[in-house]
Amino acid sequence: MEKTEWYLEYEILINRPGLLGDISSLLGMLSINIIMINGVKHARRGLLILTKDDLQIERLKTVLQTMDTIQLIKLRKPKLRDRLAVRHGRYIHSDQDDRKLVRFVRNDLGILVDFMAELFKKNEHKLVGIRGMPRVGKTEAVVAASVCANKRWVFVSSTLLKQTVRSQLIKGEYSPQNTYIIDGIVSKHRANEKHWQLIREIMQLPAVKVIEHPDIFVQATEYTMEDFDYIIELRNHEDEEISYKDLERNTLHHNQGFM
Structure with missing residues (x-):
């Protein structure tokens, strides 16, 4: 047995x-x-x-x-x-009314990476949203989790190094072994139709998609918050408010780059 x-x-x-x-x-x-x-x-x-x-x-x-x-x-x-909980000696915080919503602070980055790595390990469709203010560690945590899950990460839109909006992928980038990272604010304000067509193609893949700023992403697409498997919130401290007003304004001042 x-x-x-x-x-x-x-x-x-x-x-x-x-x-x-x-x-x-x-x-x-x-x-x-x-x-x-x-x-x-x-x-x-x-x-x-x-x-x-x-x-x-x-x-x-x-x-x-x-x-x-x-x-x-x-x-x-x-x-x-x-x-x-057993591995790290503490629970991760979740919303009592919305079980798909989990909360972390910056001091919990190790637990967050471990949590996401477990989500990323299977080669299947999974849509994960992550909220947080600039420089709190969202993108770095997603990349680290991809490494732990033995996945390759692909930036579809991002502000990590420079503002990047991709309209196509190269050979080998269409794979369930990849983690696709999309910045909802960048895509909403800087994307062209080819970029949105690429996102629609990626959404059909049996792979993990991580959307930074999911609330902004759903404003520009046919997707809703109900389509997400998990929503992750990352703060510098527990009392920090996640505000998109200044966030969108700052993003619009970045230089634009198309690939």
Whole structure:
């Protein structure tokens, strides 16, 4: 029988010596292996566990629910956010009303890169939007995530080095192995029809597309925010407001370059 991964999370109610040892012994008696363990939030612990028999998970759940020293929070097949929580020792912030919206601050760049790299690994259509003020690290994080996912990045429109708006790709750039990066503000204000035709072609590829400033991008296209699989917000600090008024004005003052 093939082994299955599960995510276990519990909150410590009575922090007594030997508590983790008791839980580890319980898992051992049920032939459940611990892959990774870490604190994920205050008094909470998260574990990635592995078992051949899913019935043992039901037995584990029953026993854990009778313990007065802990409270069982989650016992489920691991989601991407679960894996990252155990790996980095903290949760990534998500919106309670919009589960596709995730938030990071600049100090979280390592977690952000790891998060996006996991999204980029599959050769399939995935549309990711990323919001943030200039020089917060949006493009650099996308490039780093592409490297981690063993993907090549292709700038379709960008202001990273100079303002670039492409109207065609060269041979080899049409590939599911690529991450396509589009700056929504640059495309809206500087693009010609050939550029938009290129974007429509790219959108049909089974590949990852990352749109910087997605709110501006949807204003100029037939796409909506509902078409995005994830919306990522990156701030210098938690209280920073992401404003497009000055952002668009600054972008319009850049030099234009066509390829």
